[in-house]
Amino acid sequence: MIAVIRISTREDLTEGATIKVEGVRYVNLRSAVYFVTGLLFVLGFMYYFIKSTLNLDPFGVHSARMAQVYIEQGAELTGSANLVAGVLFDFRAYDTLGEATILITAVVGILTVLRLKGRK
Amino acid sequence: MTGMTNIVKTVTRIIGGVVFLFGLYIVTHGHLSPGGGFAGGTIIAGAFILLVLAYGDNIMHLRRIKEESSALENIAIFCILIMATVGFMLGAKVFFNNFLPTGVAGQLISAGFIPLFNILIGIEVAAALFTIFLAFVIFKEEEK
Numbered sequence: 001m002i003a004v005i006r007i008s009t010r011e012d013l014t015e016g017a018t019i020k021v022e023g024v025r026y027v028n029l030r031s032a033v034y035f036v037t038g039l040l041f042v043l044g045f046m047y048y049f050i051k052s053t054l055n056l057d058p059f060g061v062h063s064a065r066m067a068q069v070y071i072e073q074g075a076e077l078t079g080s081a082n083l084v085a086g087v088l089f090d091f092r093a094y095d096t097l098g099e100a101t102i103l104i105t106a107v108v109g110i111l112t113v114l115r116l117k118g119r120k
Numbered sequence: 121m122t123g124m125t126n127i128v129k130t131v132t133r134i135i136g137g138v139v140f141l142f143g144l145y146i147v148t149h150g151h152l153s154p155g156g157g158f159a160g161g162t163i164i165a166g167a168f169i170l171l172v173l174a175y176g177d178n179i180m181h182l183r184r185i186k187e188e189s190s191a192l193e194n195i196a197i198f199c200i201l202i203m204a205t206v207g208f209m210l211g212a213k214v215f216f217n218n219f220l221p222t223g224v225a226g227q228l229i230s231a232g233f234i235p236l237f238n239i240l241i242g243i244e245v246a247a248a249l250f251t252i253f254l255a256f257v258i259f260k261e262e263e264k
Contacts, residue, residue: 075225076225078218078222078231078234079224079230079231079234080151080152080230080234081226081231082153084154085151085234089150089241090218090231093204093237096237097204100241100245101197103248104193104194104197104248106248107190107251107255110252110255114255114259
């Protein structure tokens with residue numbers, strides 16, 4: 001991938017798949033490299049996709065491995081009597097940080113829109 | 121910005137402190153009872169908004185407290201980030217590690233850093249909502 005990016009330029013956009021030199025048609029080496037790399041990427045993606053789908057539960061069978069641990073050991077792991085607070089502020093604290101960031105973004109947006117000084 | 125009538129002012133004088141204390145209660149008991157930083161912060165912001173709406177204020181003072189609440193909000197979220205990285209540095213390989221002793225579930229001082237986190241989130245939410253409200257009020261005053 002990096003090699004493809006390194007050798008490609010803006011002029012390649014207009015290049016065809018074949019080159020004609022002295023009346024003989026040759027396959028453009030660059031487009032061949034693009035094709036092979038794209039094919040490898042798609043095949044690798046498909047391989048790992050299939051491998052990961054084989055690990056899933058069969059269709060229609062419900063399994064709650066994470067939720068079971070949260071419900072059974074949440075109180076002793078976090079020390080919080082409120083399970084919702086234990087999940088929100090300990091197991092999923094990263095999510096809560098994102099929510100706080102949304103509020104910050106909303107405030108910055110409103111302060112930017114409602115600014116009379118820089119409008120003229 | 122002008123205030124409201126005498127009736128509203130009297131009721132606000134009675135209710136305002138109670139609403140503020142209720143917000144503090146919701147925030148500090150977030151790990152024991154339903155509620156937490158988001159709900160309590162909204163109630164605290166509601167107390168301040170009630171005061172500003174009922175009594176009114178001149179625009180220079182409103183501008184100054186808008187700057188202050190905006191700064192407070194940013195400081196609170198900066199403290200949250202510092203707390204997250206402190207847990208990261210104290211050995212564990214996860215962000216937001218609960219590095220304080222958890223204590224007995226059910227007591228007021230327990231659950232590690234969840235109460236601290238709740239309080240900081242409460243400050244952040246209250247300051248953010250109050251800043252939005254003040255931005256609208258100041259915009260309306262300047263438009264005249």
